[in-house]
Amino acid sequence: MPETHAHGVGRQRAVWSLRRLCQLAVLAVLVFVPWLSRNPHAWAPSRIALGQMPQPTLVPVSGDTWAFELFDFRLVHPLAFVENWLAAKTLYLPMLSAALLPLAMTMLLGRVFCSWLCPVGLFLEWNERLGQWLARRTGWQGRRLASTLPDMRYAFLALCLALAFFFAMPVVSLFDPPHALGRELMYGFTHGEVSRLGVGLLIGIVLLDLVLVRRAWCRLFCPSGGALGLLGRWRVWRIAMTAERCTHCQACDAACPYALMPMSLLDDGRRFDWTTCDNCGRCRDVCPTGALGYRFGGQR
Ligand code: SF4
Ligand code: SF4
Known part of the structure; x- marks a missing residue:
């Protein structure tokens, strides 16, 4: 039976709402986890008062989109696993098993992390109207400039992984925007301060969007988005x-x-x-x- 226009619009709207809900849920988790770390007594206060729970396990949830833990359930960004493997030069099997679900999701569904889960992607979607308004007001054609720039995602990714290998330290994670957001929220809630690198990266990404082109960071620079894109190339x-x-x-x-x-x-x-x-x-x-x-x- 041919689909009516109203029915089609309803289905479109439903998928859009579901996607937005997923993005907002991840953003809420990124705020909730640091808040809970700052206020651990909000979790099982009676048991804490009775001294039944040692300090390190006070809060059952930790991490962000780079590595996440809820009780014994763990998820790890596939690139976090690869980077850790290269930096430590040891295959850490628990980390591999925690990366399998995100890896399978990416291989089957494509780079959906970027559009359905990434909270920075959500901010960039909200930023679009401002970018369009600025372009209209100023006549600035940033996309012309952007079109002259090469796609640096894979070179940047390779460089970060090489640095992680040679200096035995995490590098890609420094430039993963949702992880930077989660990290800064955690620092902000627990220490009352944020790092210049993380905040600078996030502000820079928003500015790139405004002065260059929509999703400039994602199109040209993002190493983790690039890696997910490669993994999801043959999606079903x-x-x-x-x-x-x-x-x-x-x-x-x-x-x-x-x-x-x-x-x-x-x-x-x-x-x-x-x-x-x-x-x-x-x-x-x-x-x-x-x-x-x-x-x-x-x-x-
Ligand atoms: S939105 Fe794209 S696919 Fe749909 S009718 Fe217009 S050109 Fe064709
Ligand atoms: S990235 Fe572009 S082509 Fe792909 S689903 Fe989104 S709008 Fe469509």
């Missing part, structure tokens, strides 16, 4: 086109935050940059005819 869940429904209105091309031209899926999708597409579905959300949708398998 992807954005796909039903060519007969497309009216060539180009709304999807304007909506894509990475300027990936989803209309190129009208061909066979071979020219499409699957390492950068993060399955955000914003092209799908704006398509008035339902020509774009998520699909398992299909076009490449």
Whole structure:
């Protein structure tokens, strides 16, 4: 049965709401964990008062998007595992097992961390209107400048991993924006101060967005986004086109935050940059005819 327009819009809205909910939930966790560390008595106060719980296990949840722990359940960013492996020159099996779920998610669903979970991505989406307003007011065409810059994500990633290996220290994590946000929130709540590097990185990312182009950091520099893009290149869940429904209105091309031209899926999708597409579905959300949708398998 053909899908009515209202039904299609309802489905689009539902996916958008779900994505936003996921982003907000991660942001809430990033705030909640430091807050709980600062206020451990908010967790099981009676047991603490009775002295039944030693200090290190007071709070059952810790970490952020780089490494997260809830009771005995652990999740680790795949790149955190790789970096730790290279820096320590030892394969730490518990870390590998904690990285398996995020790794499988990325390989099956693509770089969805960036669009469905990353709180910095959420801030950058909110920042878009300001960028558009500034471009209108000033006439500044930052995207022209951005188009002259090479994609440095993989070179930056390789450099960070090489430094981690030779200096036996974490380097990529310093430049992972959601981890920087989580780290600064933790410092802020527990020590009442923040680091210049973390705050500078976050402010710099927002400014890059304003003076260059939408998602400039994600498109050109982000080592962890680059790594997730490579891992998710052969995803099975992807954005796909039903060519007969497309009216060539180009709304999807304007909506894509990475300027990936989803209309190129009208061909066979071979020219499409699957390492950068993060399955955000914003092209799908704006398509008035339902020509774009998520699909398992299909076009490449
Ligand atoms: S092509 Fe669509 S799903 Fe992929 S990044 Fe662009 S807007 Fe998001
Ligand atoms: S928004 Fe939909 S109808 Fe318009 S060009 Fe893109 S796929 Fe075609």
